[in-house]
Amino acid sequence: MRVQFTLRCTECNSENYQHSKNKKTHPDRMEVKKYCPVCKKTTVHKEKK
Numbered sequence: 001m002r003v004q005f006t007l008r009c010t011e012c013n014s015e016n017y018q019h020s021k022n023k024k025t026h027p028d029r030m031e032v033k034k035y036c037p038v039c040k041k042t043t044v045h046k047e048k049k
């Protein structure tokens with residue numbers, strides 16, 4: 001039940017991280033605070049699509 005997805009920076013829209021999750025435990029779109037190398041700071045990354 002694991003799905004792969006891409007985490008995208010909400011400020012510059014660059015796709016910085018590959019992630020996987022369990023669809024049962026996280027059925028919704030994930031929002032994670034991660035370091036963005038483009039923004040050079042920690043930003044909110046959202047699950048793509």
Ligand SMILES: [Zn+2]
Binds near residue numbers: 011036037038
């Ligand atoms: Zn960014």
